[in-house]
Amino acid sequence: MRRFNTNAQITDMYLNKLTIKEASEGLKKKKFTSVELTQACLARIKKRNPEINAFISIFEEQALEEAKKADEMIKKKKQKALTGIPFCVKDAINTLDRRSTGSAKILDNYISPYEATVIRKIREQGAVLIGKNNCDAFGHGASNENSMYGPVKNPHDLTKVAGGSSGGTAAAVADDMCIFGIGEDTGGSIRQPAAFCGIVGLRPSYGRNSRYGIMPMASSLDTVGPLTKTVEDTAILMEIMAGHDPLDATTVESPKRRDAKFCVCTEKSIKSLRVGVPREYFSVDGMDEEVKRVIEKEIEKLKKLRNLEIVEVSLPMTKYAIPVYYIIVPSEDSSNLGRLDGIRYGVRADAKNLYDTYAKTRARGFPEEVKRRIMIGTYALSAGYFDAYYRKAQKVRTLIIKDFECVFSDVDLLITPTTPTPAFGIGEKKDNVLAMYLADVFVSPAAVAGLPAISVPVGNTKKGLPVGLQIIGPRLSEDLVLKFANLCE
Amino acid sequence: MLKLFQVFYLSYFWYNIFRMALTTKVIEQVAALARLELSEKEKKMYAEQLSVVLGYIGMLNDVNTDNVIETSQVTGLEDVTREDKVVERSEEIKKKLIEIFPDRVGRLLKVKAVFENTDAQI
Numbered sequence: 001m002r003r004f005n006t007n008a009q010i011t012d013m014y015l016n017k018l019t020i021k022e023a024s025e026g027l028k029k030k031k032f033t034s035v036e037l038t039q040a041c042l043a044r045i046k047k048r049n050p051e052i053n054a055f056i057s058i059f060e061e062q063a064l065e066e067a068k069k070a071d072e073m074i075k076k077k078k079q080k081a082l083t084g085i086p087f088c089v090k091d092a093i094n095t096l097d098r099r100s101t102g103s104a105k106i107l108d109n110y111i112s113p114y115e116a117t118v119i120r121k122i123r124e125q126g127a128v129l130i131g132k133n134n135c136d137a138f139g140h141g142a143s144n145e146n147s148m149y150g151p152v153k154n155p156h157d158l159t160k161v162a163g164g165s166s167g168g169t170a171a172a173v174a175d176d177m178c179i180f181g182i183g184e185d186t187g188g189s190i191r192q193p194a195a196f197c198g199i200v201g202l203r204p205s206y207g208r209n210s211r212y213g214i215m216p217m218a219s220s221l222d223t224v225g226p227l228t229k230t231v232e233d234t235a236i237l238m239e240i241m242a243g244h245d246p247l248d249a250t251t252v253e254s255p256k257r258r259d260a261k262f263c264v265c266t267e268k269s270i271k272s273l274r275v276g277v278p279r280e281y282f283s284v285d286g287m288d289e290e291v292k293r294v295i296e297k298e299i300e301k302l303k304k305l306r307n308l309e310i311v312e313v314s315l316p317m318t319k320y321a322i323p324v325y326y327i328i329v330p331s332e333d334s335s336n337l338g339r340l341d342g343i344r345y346g347v348r349a350d351a352k353n354l355y356d357t358y359a360k361t362r363a364r365g366f367p368e369e370v371k372r373r374i375m376i377g378t379y380a381l382s383a384g385y386f387d388a389y390y391r392k393a394q395k396v397r398t399l400i401i402k403d404f405e406c407v408f409s410d411v412d413l414l415i416t417p418t419t420p421t422p423a424f425g426i427g428e429k430k431d432n433v434l435a436m437y438l439a440d441v442f443v444s445p446a447a448v449a450g451l452p453a454i455s456v457p458v459g460n461t462k463k464g465l466p467v468g469l470q471i472i473g474p475r476l477s478e479d480l481v482l483k484f485a486n487l488c489e
Numbered sequence: 490m491l492k493l494f495q496v497f498y499l500s501y502f503w504y505n506i507f508r509m510a511l512t513t514k515v516i517e518q519v520a521a522l523a524r525l526e527l528s529e530k531e532k533k534m535y536a537e538q539l540s541v542v543l544g545y546i547g548m549l550n551d552v553n554t555d556n557v558i559e560t561s562q563v564t565g566l567e568d569v570t571r572e573d574k575v576v577e578r579s580e581e582i583k584k585k586l587i588e589i590f591p592d593r594v595g596r597l598l599k600v601k602a603v604f605e606n607t608d609a610q611i
Contacts, residue, residue, distance in 0.1 A: 109589075324549065354601040358524035363527065379539065391559055
């Protein structure tokens with residue numbers, strides 16, 4: 001587990017490397033100020049971002065202003081959970097009075113007049129918004145190459161992708177350009193880049209965190225979650241982010257019971273846990289041998305824990321998750337993206353009539369993958385095809401959910417690799433649509449079923465690329481997922 | 490892995506050419522419905538790629554879904570409602586919304602005429 005000696009002399013040199021917990025304690029004990037902490041992050045951004053391209057917007061002036069206010073609050077002993085801690089947000093999430101492009105040129109000039117609920121909650125706790133992250137445009141992609149602001153590079157190897165779609169956020173957190181980040185996961189967009197960049201990324205249960213203010217992709221799958229340096233930080237953020245929001249009718253109340261709080265724990269407090277390893281997640285074509293070895297080694301390590309039983313299980317519907325995903329997502333996507341027409345906001349193209357205004361605005365403002373999804377979705381929803389595609393996918397979705405329900409009647413949690421390979425090369429899959437879609441093969445099933453799942457870094461390949469372990473739990477079992485994830489970290 | 494997918498891609502590509510490849514005419518119709526202007530190059534590219542993707546998705550036909558109820562949401566929540574009430578927003582928010590209009594006359598949003606040149610549409 002990643003830990004720094006907080007008693008040691010803290011210099012500006014590594015303030016940006018701190019976790020939420022460490023930064024919060026340091027601020028409280030007045031070892032450093034929020035301005036110093038924010039400056040350390042900004043210095044790191046200036047040094048590394050030109051290469052990595054993790055940010056679309058950097059709010060230097062406003063961030064230092066917010067940090068100054070945070071320092072005053074700390075002086076007055078009014079420190080809250082995140083007071084003075086710099087963070088970054090995926091650009092497909094709206095932030096009040098700040099540019100929010102979704103990584104597409106159609107919103108290049110868009111200054112959001114409102115704020116996503118989760119971001120409001122985090123900023124109310126005093127966090128300092130340092131910048132907005134590059135991502136696949138509107139979350140469409142698994143490599144961050146579908147951004148109209150250039151690809152994000154993996155901090156561990158600049159020739160590799162950072163993963164997607166929340167690639168900029170994952171790279172920024174992994175490279176210590178901020179203390180934590182907020183991303184969005186529709187089919188793996190938090191977990192997959194977290195695994196590629198070697199950090200912790202949680203996709204909460206659908207309905208756990210409010211989606212209000214998120215640029216909608218597939219409304220029946222979208223979730224918002226944290227990307228952090230430790231599991232403990234994720235738990236801290238979930239306590240703040242989770243809960244019912246009147247502005248999102250799909251949200252559920254947060255657990256009130258004390259034992260269901262989002263927190264981490266030690267081996268001792270785990271009381272008899274049965275964990276399943278689904279065999280389908282180890283036998284796909286193209287599975288990387290090194291990834292398999294790292295995960296198997298981790299499983300061997302876990303077997304030695306007290307009160308923990310690991311058994312092999314089967315999820316036969318696994319292979320259908322990607323085809324289901326690539327009908328449901330483009331269908332809901334193409335409907336949601338209808339609002340982006342250059343009429344009320346965004347960049348409008350000059351045209352001679354209304355039809356051309358729409359068609360040209362969208363042609364210029366969307367990248368290739370966004371257009372591709374609009375085309376797939378519009379086709380799948382068009383008259384005569386609805387039953388064959390969308391309704392069929394929804395029915396298979398039911399069977400995938402039943403698959404998980406059946407397994408969870410036997411085991412408490414599932415562990416799998418997060419991805420079949422480590423981060424792949426930039427440009428490697430760019431012209432092969434299907435290969436790119438299959439990069440999400442292990443992360444999409446939990447998304448389709450609306451389950452919570454976390455990716456935790458558990459090792460590296462020989463070339464130093466991180467490998468992530470995925471832990472999937474039953475619906476609304478984030479507390480258990482986090483507790484167990486802490487033991488794997 | 491890449492090689493395998495390339496083989497996969499090509500075999501599916503040819504499979505679809507013979508079976509259900511989308512013509513550029515279908516692509517044009519879909520693009521018009523989606524209000525999306527496509528270049529000739531894009532039409533050809535999307536015709537090929539959509540055929541591949543839809544061909545791959547076709548594997549769902551192997552799954553028996555008789556008597557299976559479709560899932561449209563996973564929360565288990567039912568009939569979540571709120572009062573249908575207009576909420577007045579502050580002048581400040583109204584000003585911000587008007588400021589981000591791409592084109593305007595005073596406080597009014599400016600758009601091209603809605604009822605003309607309808608023959609360009611489907």
